[in-house]
Amino acid sequence: MHELTITENMVGLVTEEAKGRKVSTINLVIGELSGVVEESLIFCFHVISKGTLLEGASLNIKKIEGRMRCRLCSFEFGIDGDGLCPACRRPGGKLISGKELYIESIEVEDRDEDRGG
Amino acid sequence: MKIEVVKDILDANEEWAKENRRFFDGAKLISINIMASPGAGKTSLIMGTLESIGSCAAVIEGDIASTIDAEKIGTLGVPVVQINTGGACHLDAAMIKKALERLDLKGLKYLFIENVGNLICPAEFNLGEHVRVIVASVPEGDDKPFKYPGIFSTAQAVVLNKWDTLSYFDFDFERFKRGIYSVNPEVPVFRVSCKTKEGLGDWIDWLKGLTY
Numbered sequence: 001m002h003e004l005t006i007t008e009n010m011v012g013l014v015t016e017e018a019k020g021r022k023v024s025t026i027n028l029v030i031g032e033l034s035g036v037v038e039e040s041l042i043f044c045f046h047v048i049s050k051g052t053l054l055e056g057a058s059l060n061i062k063k064i065e066g067r068m069r070c071r072l073c074s075f076e077f078g079i080d081g082d083g084l085c086p087a088c089r090r091p092g093g094k095l096i097s098g099k100e101l102y103i104e105s106i107e108v109e110d111r112d113e114d115r116g117g
Numbered sequence: 118m119k120i121e122v123v124k125d126i127l128d129a130n131e132e133w134a135k136e137n138r139r140f141f142d143g144a145k146l147i148s149i150n151i152m153a154s155p156g157a158g159k160t161s162l163i164m165g166t167l168e169s170i171g172s173c174a175a176v177i178e179g180d181i182a183s184t185i186d187a188e189k190i191g192t193l194g195v196p197v198v199q200i201n202t203g204g205a206c207h208l209d210a211a212m213i214k215k216a217l218e219r220l221d222l223k224g225l226k227y228l229f230i231e232n233v234g235n236l237i238c239p240a241e242f243n244l245g246e247h248v249r250v251i252v253a254s255v256p257e258g259d260d261k262p263f264k265y266p267g268i269f270s271t272a273q274a275v276v277l278n279k280w281d282t283l284s285y286f287d288f289d290f291e292r293f294k295r296g297i298y299s300v301n302p303e304v305p306v307f308r309v310s311c312k313t314k315e316g317l318g319d320w321i322d323w324l325k326g327l328t329y
């Protein structure tokens with residue numbers, strides 16, 4: 001259940017960024033190779049955020065698929081093959097996406113000073 | 118109001134990991150994070166390796182509970198520290214930092230870290246290690262890399278253990294390699310038996326070739 005650790009870290013970072021404002025949305029980016037189980041993260045979030053400024057915020061999760069790029073011919077391809085580049089049939093691909101696990105942005109309620117009033 | 122954050126969720130762990138890495142580099146110690154399912158043969162591989170390379174290594178043992186593995190390693194006379202994670206399914210960089218304070222590493226060349234038996238969670242927690250090694254074993258089946266691509270994608274070496282049991286299982290080594298190469302095309306894959314010691318030589322040669 002490392003989702004618990006991950007959720008605690010996430011809540012900590014969001015709390016810091018929100019600077020006392022109520023949070024309505026958290027936009028997350030999670031790669032398919034990151035090993036995070038979405039359902040488990042959402043569950044942990046409900047538990048941990050209770051009674052905090054994050055309670056009730058919606059978790060908006062952008063999923064990123066695993067992609068490789070051939071180092072020889074630059075062709076990009078998915079991770080469902082045999083590791084050879086489908087274009088030139090040579091090995092030497094490099095993983096270019098799929099391991100993401102970060103907070104992209106958050107939405108917080110406006111305070112008077114935020115409206116520039 | 119929208120606030121751009123763009124922060125890695127495991128930033129705190131990454132900071133500790135960087136500190137551990139500086140420590141390893143300063144001590145001229147090659148650190149090896151060994152990850153596998155429970156029972157794949159992490160402890161057996163570390164023991165087989167130590168028997169061959171001698172007393173130039175220390176070991177950090179990670180387990181949810183118990184000191185069984187640390188006691189086994191201890192019989193070989195190398196410095197060993199046990200970390201009990203108390204339920205956590207992985208080691209993190211802060212745990213390693215604490216364990217390092219309890220080890221005398223002077224003059225040693227290698228530090229083996231046996232991670233908690235699990236193929237999902239440890240993948241995300243950088244410990245500051247120089248290399249990551251995944252141990253899989255024949256009885257677990259040739260589809261492991263397809264089921265856990267995340268962890269296989271991070272490996273600098275894969276050790277396929279229990280090669281001595283091949284005749285009892287329908288294990289297709291080519292399929293196993295294909296699964297690994299689909300996310301990690303150039304990683305070395307060693308076939309070994311920690312029981313018969315077959316194949317350990319190639320793995321140990323690879324270890325000896327590592328520089329930090």
Ligand SMILES: Nc1nc2c(ncn2[C@@H]2O[C@H](COP(=O)(O)OP(=O)(O)O)[C@@H](O)[C@H]2O)c(=O)[nH]1
Nearest residue numbers: 155156157158159160161278279280310311312
């Ligand atoms: N047949 C066979 N058994 C092995 C081999 N390596 C380890 N084992 C056995 O597998 C079990 C689990 O090994 P261990 O090293 O404790 O696995 P760990 O949980 O990954 O540390 C033990 O009973 C070992 O004796 C091997 O190469 N061949």
Ligand SMILES: [Mg+2]
Nearest residue numbers: 159160186231
């Ligand atoms: Mg063990």
Ligand SMILES: [Zn+2]
Nearest residue numbers: 070073085088
């Ligand atoms: Zn190509």
